[in-house]
Amino acid sequence: MRILVTGTAGFIGFHLASRLAADGHLVVGYDGVTDYYDVRLKHARLDRLARSNGFRFHKGMLEDRAALDKATEDCDPEIIIHLAAQAGVRYSLEEPSSYVSSNLDGTFNLMEIARQVKPKHFMLASTSSVYGGNARMPFREVDAADWPLTIYAATKKANEVMTHSYAHLWKIPTTAFRFFTVYGPWGRPDMALFKFVKAIMAGDPIDVYGGGQMRRDFTYIDDLVESIVRLMAVAPREGQPVTGSGVVDSLSAVAPWRVVNIAGGQPVELLDFIEMIEQTLGKCAIRNILPMQKGDVTETFADASLLTALTGYIPTTTAGEGVKAFVEWYRNSSY
Template structure:
């Protein structure tokens, strides 16, 4: 039974990935800081569901606490590490940038050190579409330059990509970084737009719509996302012997077993259309408060996910109508609304 250590298992994506891996017969060790960035009860509920499976164990601690993380990793002896934990949220990074340095840079270094020490078969780590920053050529491809991050959140994720490349090169540590594109779905985070919109509409509160709704996002349903991660676990990058080993469009490093992969729906959806679908699913109109674009926001994201398909044969495909309906059903059930 393959042993996978996942950081962030009480979080939105980590919870769904752990569920999938347990279903597929993996042994999973979870690690989560249980920080109060959002409702801790929601995180505890997710862990409670996972703990019903005998092949899951949970440990609590902050990634910044290297001794604690090492204690968990050394006790578990992982074959694979999937690093999803970190300080999330583009807008919160304007208010509390230090939280991002501590968790996303220092914490990620501790994860990489554990992966090096245990010589894991594969280290997989979460990045973000936000690293594409000011890029305007779309859809975004992994081989595009990503040197213009527009928030400290994006900058810390880009730092993780750069640090992991050096570890992959120096220690022959097979590493895959995945860039997520606007993930949504059941058990989602309360700070995310879909959650906030649904909650506000049901409570007859106005919703804030930035850039007057003229924003485009590549909305990726969470179960599609974690299926992509699951398949990438088996797509272990190998250090190329020469340029002939790197296929057209592959982001594989010429000097390391290191690759960056987009996981997105490959569909650009206008924010106003997204809100229309929410209203349709709820059977209720929103009170709309149109606002200027926020500092650090990018007007559009859109994934080229050809590399994911090339490596795994898989393509996320849940459309927003179906995905929103699933989220609304979960939200009404969980909050009894």
């Protein structure tokens, strides 16, 4: 198939594009290669992707409609997978305007492209952060997600409702997937695992927020990619909800649109996660215990029953296994 993937210089986009190209699809990647974090890592990902005959790359910002049009024309996509965004919960406290321009204006441009090319499936990344102040656990797709705690989460929730309107108006089959703390080789340097491993190996202290009592539903990158690949073939159809024991479909009543959690539903306490890193490295961390940061939540916990009902799959890689894979990559990586 012909697939347009935004964000292919990024962590998730790189892994997904690699898998799709290896599966024999034509993948056209699009990315602004911004300096939000070390661009050497982004270029190293793109260099690896460039070795595949099934991958072509276009550099440009989401806000640049002309560049997006050019990338789209390069493949006439049957599927669009929108992963590019200004990421990072904490950075959104420092530079909120970048989230508005990239995540709102940029996503709107891609929605307009989808309206014109009418892909078989329009897929986009959302986040578990949209659940925000929701205290009900585990998080279900049909639960209220109306209390975001950061502008990042607010823009992602906006992306969901924006694409729902286009799915309704223009009958574009659309799936929004909510990611839960994705980690693994080639991960982002601003995320906890990367920062912890780097600091512990260097003998530097690590900042442990919330007293280490926070819990996260970690999702290993290969499991996430497998979930997306399987969801590609399950484009929502209005009036055709998935059924099954204990499953509640998020399919819209007025549009071919649904939202799906991607996670294993096995939260891990932060202190336990740190101990896994210590055991893998054979070295103890110097822990700087700090209070909760603004915008943080105490726990994320996904109900993954809809993902399983749609795809027959659920992420199963344990946090211990994933940490070992990351550490192996980190020790051997020079970008």
